Amino acid sequence: MDRRWYTLPIIVMGVLISFILAMMFGASHYAFGEVWSVITNLDMTDKTHQILYEIRMPRVLAALVAGFMISIAGLVLQSVTHNDLSEPSILGINAGANLAIILAALLIPTLSFVSIMLSGFAGGMLVGLVILSVTRSRSPLHLILAGAGISLFLYAITDFLVITNDLGQYMTFFTAGGASGQSMGNLAIVAPLAIVLVIGLYFMAKELDVLLFGDEMAVSLGQNRGLYKWLTLVIAVMLASIAVAMVGNVVFLGLLVPHIVKMIYGNMHKYTIIYTGLFGAIIFALSDMFARVFNEAPVNAVIAMIGLPFFIYIIKKRGGQYA
Amino acid sequence: MRNAYKLTIAVILLITVVIASLVTGTFNLTFEDLVSLVTGRAGENVMTVFFDFRMPRIIITLVCGAALAISGLILQAISRNALADPGIIGVNAGSGFGVVLFITFISGSMSQHLYALPIMSFIGGLLTVLIIFSLSFMSGEFKSNIFILIGIATAMGVTGFVYVFTSMFDTEQMEMLNRYFAGNIWGDTWAFVWISVPYILIIMVFVYSRIREMGMLNLDDEMLIGFGMNVNREKIILIVFAAMLSSLAVSVCGAISFIGLIAPHISRMMFGQNMKMLFFASTVMGALLLTTADLLGKLVLEPMIIPAGIVVSLIGGPYFVWLLLKAGRV
Numbered sequence: 001m002d003r004r005w006y007t008l009p010i011i012v013m014g015v016l017i018s019f020i021l022a023m024m025f026g027a028s029h030y031a032f033g034e035v036w037s038v039i040t041n042l043d044m045t046d047k048t049h050q051i052l053y054e055i056r057m058p059r060v061l062a063a064l065v066a067g068f069m070i071s072i073a074g075l076v077l078q079s080v081t082h083n084d085l086s087e088p089s090i091l092g093i094n095a096g097a098n099l100a101i102i103l104a105a106l107l108i109p110t111l112s113f114v115s116i117m118l119s120g121f122a123g124g125m126l127v128g129l130v131i132l133s134v135t136r137s138r139s140p141l142h143l144i145l146a147g148a149g150i151s152l153f154l155y156a157i158t159d160f161l162v163i164t165n166d167l168g169q170y171m172t173f174f175t176a177g178g179a180s181g182q183s184m185g186n187l188a189i190v191a192p193l194a195i196v197l198v199i200g201l202y203f204m205a206k207e208l209d210v211l212l213f214g215d216e217m218a219v220s221l222g223q224n225r226g227l228y229k230w231l232t233l234v235i236a237v238m239l240a241s242i243a244v245a246m247v248g249n250v251v252f253l254g255l256l257v258p259h260i261v262k263m264i265y266g267n268m269h270k271y272t273i274i275y276t277g278l279f280g281a282i283i284f285a286l287s288d289m290f291a292r293v294f295n296e297a298p299v300n301a302v303i304a305m306i307g308l309p310f311f312i313y314i315i316k317k318r319g320g321q322y323a
Numbered sequence: 324m325r326n327a328y329k330l331t332i333a334v335i336l337l338i339t340v341v342i343a344s345l346v347t348g349t350f351n352l353t354f355e356d357l358v359s360l361v362t363g364r365a366g367e368n369v370m371t372v373f374f375d376f377r378m379p380r381i382i383i384t385l386v387c388g389a390a391l392a393i394s395g396l397i398l399q400a401i402s403r404n405a406l407a408d409p410g411i412i413g414v415n416a417g418s419g420f421g422v423v424l425f426i427t428f429i430s431g432s433m434s435q436h437l438y439a440l441p442i443m444s445f446i447g448g449l450l451t452v453l454i455i456f457s458l459s460f461m462s463g464e465f466k467s468n469i470f471i472l473i474g475i476a477t478a479m480g481v482t483g484f485v486y487v488f489t490s491m492f493d494t495e496q497m498e499m500l501n502r503y504f505a506g507n508i509w510g511d512t513w514a515f516v517w518i519s520v521p522y523i524l525i526i527m528v529f530v531y532s533r534i535r536e537m538g539m540l541n542l543d544d545e546m547l548i549g550f551g552m553n554v555n556r557e558k559i560i561l562i563v564f565a566a567m568l569s570s571l572a573v574s575v576c577g578a579i580s581f582i583g584l585i586a587p588h589i590s591r592m593m594f595g596q597n598m599k600m601l602f603f604a605s606t607v608m609g610a611l612l613l614t615t616a617d618l619l620g621k622l623v624l625e626p627m628i629i630p631a632g633i634v635v636s637l638i639g640g641p642y643f644v645w646l647l648l649k650a651g652r653v
Contacts, residue, residue, distance in 0.1 A: 089479065130608065134647050145406040146647050148475045152411060152580050154642025159505050160633045164624070251479045300483030308480035310460055314339050315472050 004270045004271050011278045015064065018282045018289075022060040023052065026292035035257060061191075062182035063288040066247040066280040067257075069194050069239040071280025074254020075261075076201065076236035077274055079212040080229055081131070082316060083140045088124075088240035091143070092150035094249040096127035097241035099158045107163055107248035117245045127154070130235055178248060178291065178299050190242055195240035197235050204232055205269035212267060251300050252307025255283055259314060326594050330604060334504010337611045341385070344618045345377045384617050384631070385610040386506075387398035387572035388582055388628045393530055395570040395583020396535045396590075396601060397561050400540045402467035405588060406646065407548060409569035410580025412474025413455055414448045415504075416481040418573045421447020422503045427488040438514055441574035444503075448570025451477060456562055465558050503583025508617060509617050510575030519575045523568060530564050531602060537561065538598030579632040581639025582609050588646065612638075 023035040030052060037043075037054045070088065077086040077093075088094050101116055108115075127150060134146050134263025161167070201208070228261040243250065257280040258272065265271045285301075291299040331373075350372050359365040360373055372540040391409060398407040409415075425443040457475050459470035489497060501545060502509060510519065536557045547554050573579065590604035613631060614639065620629035 088477070130644065130647075141404065141471065142406070144472060144475055145404070145411065148411045149406060149408070149584075149643045149647070153636055153643060155634050156580075156636030156640060160500075160629065160637065163501070163505060163630070163633070164627065201611070249485060252476075287598075298483055298486040301487045303484040304480035308476060311476040311480075312473055315469055315476075316458075316461065 002271075008274070011275060011282075014282050015278055017283045019060060019064065022063065022285045022289040023056055025289050026056060027296065030095070044208050058182045058184050058187060059180055059288070060285060061184075061187050062246055063285040065187065065191050065194055066243045066290065067253065067280040067282070067284025068198075068277040069243045070250055070254045070284070071276045072198055072201065072273060072297050073236040073240040073243070075258035075269075075276045076208065076232050077240075077254070078258055079269070080233050080236065081143060081144055081206050082212070084094070084259070084318060085140060085144055085255065085311070087252070088236075088243075089151070089249055089251045090177070090255065091131050091147040092127045092154065093124040093131075093237055093240050095151040095154035095158075097121070097124035097244040099123050099154045099161075099263055100126075100247055101245060102158050102161055102167065105171075106161060107168075113245070114189060115130035117242050117321060120245045121238050122243040124237045124244070125135075128237040132229075151221065176294075178288070182246060186246070189245060193242065194239065197239055198273065201235055202270075204228060205273060208232060208269040208273075209267070212269075249300075250303065252303050252311065253280060253287075254308045255314075256310050257283060259310070265300075324585060325518055326600055328605065329593055330600075333604070333607045333611060337614070339609055340611060340614045344381055344389075344614055344621075345373070347403055347618070348372075348377070348621060364642070375513075376511070379513045379516045380617075381509065381614065382516050382574055383510055384508060384614050386520045386523050386587075387576045387579075388609040388613025389606040390527070390568040390572040390609070391579060391613070392586035392605040393527060393580040393602070394565040394572070395609075396587040396605045397530065397537065397565040397568075398583065399422055399587055400598070401558050401561055401565075403541055404468075404471065405591075406584065406643070407471055408580060408582075408584035409565065409573075410583065411478070412471055413451050413478035413481065414569045415573055415578035415580060416485070417451025418448035418570055419446040419485050419500075419504060419578060420451070420481050421445070421574075423485050423488050423500060426499055427491065441515065441518060444574035445570050448573055449566055449647065451481065452562075452570065454567035456559075456566070464532045465555050465562075467558065470562070496589075502630065504632075505630035506577040506579040506635065507628075507630035508576040514541040515575050519571050523571050526564055526568055528572075530561070530568075533561065534556070534598050534602055572573065576613075577630065577632050579613070579635055581635050581643065582612050585619065585639050585642055586612055588642075 020032065020035055023038075024032060026031050030048065034048055035052065038049050038057070042053060043049050044053070073093075074087045077088065077091060078084060080086075081091075097120035100119045100121075103123075104116060104119035105111055111119075130150065131143070131146065135141065211229060211232070223267070258276050261272050261275045261279055265275055284303075287302040288299050290302045291297045294302075342357075345358065346354075350368075352369060352372065356365065356369045356373075360369065365373070394409045395407065398409060398412070401406055401407075421443040422440065424447070425440050428594045429439065447570065451475075452584065453472060455474045456465075458473050459466055485500075489500065493501070510516075536552065539550075539552065540557070541553075544554050569583065586608035587605045590601050590608050594600045594604045612635065617631040618633035620631050621630065
């Protein structure tokens with residue numbers, strides 16, 4: 001047993017604590033006892049229980065699951081693209097998913113949640129393909145600019161659809177980000193899927209380590225780097241696009257969390273995948289809680305308050321690489 | 324000499340688009356109306372349509388297109404990166420934040436205070452760029468790549484904050500914000516022309532006075548220092564100009580991206596690398612692109628008007644992706 005696993009129980013406790021905190025605080029506050037009794041002894045005739053179980057709980061769980069997925073997607077994208085600054089929203093994957101979702105919702109208004117997820121994945125994957133074909137031998141800056149430009153373009157098309165079809169409320173949801181309006185039914189689909197995808201990634205932890213070292217290393221170790229690069233990329237895009245379907249375009253989270261985890265636990269994916277997921281769940285659930293406390297502020301604003309300074313810090317620290 | 328031909332053709336194209344924009348719209352003017360305008364025998368309503376509605380809009384569109392193009396040209400020269408654009412590095416987001424603050428805190432009838440709007444937007448855009456700029460120094464030296472990276476991140480972050488206040492907005496206010504972000508040319512009266520165009524023109528003259536230094540910036544920093552150029556100072560001055568140009572333009576014509584990217588690029592393909600030539604060519608190309616976008620947005624889905632910013636992005640986006648793929652192969 002490696003000592004890097006010793007902290008795992010603490011982090012898992014952290015997830016539970018953040019779940020309970022997020023259940024307690026929000027637009028209106030509830031005591032710990034009430035939350036506890038909802039978990040242990042649910043009584044649907046009680047009005048408080050009803051609110052907590054039907055509105056608050058799906059939202060908190062959605063935030064936990066989304067944070068888990070987005071952060072792991074960010075981690076994998078950083079390894080696959082060899083770029084410290086990669087993250088689903090910076091690379092434009094979120095914009096692609098967002099556009100595909102809006103397009104699908106326009107064509108078939110009575111779309112089920114699963115098909116929304118699927119169309120999001122198709123859109124995200126398309127951007128992923130372009131991004132990966134662009135990154136081959138270019139500088140980190142080139143990749144980030146590519147992502148920013150593609151995002152701008154895709155958001156313009158989305159805007160166009162929104163304006164010509166009068167869909168303003170959709171747009172605000174996706175750009176502001178937030179875990180509201182989720183049902184337990186959606187979660188029952190997303191959570192198992194996310195866990196299966198992450199287990200799949202976990203089996204490729206070693207291959208991801210090799211990818212991180214670079215293409216030459218992969219070749220000299222005899223790895224089929226094309227296969228693993230694509231496989232991990234597809235899973236990362238899938239995680240990111242499902243998260244978009246649930247909580248909209250969340251910025252910085254996929255950048256922030258993997259960096260913190262790598263600072264503590266090093267670069268081995270065996271550890272970072274698990275810790276990134278759990279840390280991501282905690283941070284997103286708590287950000288969503290703060291967003292609720294501050295009069296339903298967009299969760300992106302909350303995350304950006306930590307994320308933006310952190311981004312600038314990373315750039316400054318590793319400046320030589322980008323300058 | 325051949326460059327002069329090409330530039331002439333571009334200018335003729337520009338004039339055609341301008342005339343087409345002047346005569347089309349909800350109230351179509353005929354050719355006779357135009358002739359009567361020139362000869363001074365036009366009727367009252369033709370005069371009103373032409374001078375009060377069409378003229379200010381076309382002037383704003385021309386000048387803002389040129390300003391965005393020059394801003395992009397400067398940013399590309401400084402960063403030595405053909406993909407730099409004022410919209411990508413956070414000017415639009417910063418201006419948008421200024422617009423949101425304006426809408427939030429100036430309650431009541433907005434049309435009364437409408438002229439304060441571009442000022443707020445200008446301050447928002449300029450402040451954002453200057454903050455990004457001040458963060459881009461490493462050990463006393465300005466790093467343009469870091470400037471671009473921080474700009475992109477700031478654009479992402481600020482967009483989140485824009486929506487902090489929108490939960491308090493009513494439908495009318497929300498529509499106003501969406502119009503800004505879609506790049507709808509809203510400052511289309513004479514008052515807007517007077518508060519933006521003179522400043523843009525003055526800054527453009529200043530930029531032109533530094534054209535020689537701009538052309539030299541594609542050389543190595545060490546070499547330039549060897550020539551006796553104060554590289555840091557030149558870059559700082561040029562960045563401030565670029566920031567002022569783009570935030571002025573965006574403040575009257577909404578969040579428009581990609582012009583600063585495409586116009587210099589097309590100019591480079593057509594006219595080569597001479598910076599003086601590029602300055603004029605980009606000016607013409609920028610003006611041509613924005614007026615064409617505005618015209619197309621007006622005509623394609625008549626009577627619905629597609630904001631010029633969206634049209635520009637719909638044209639510019641594929642161009643951008645093409646540029647990327649092409650660059651990826653090299």
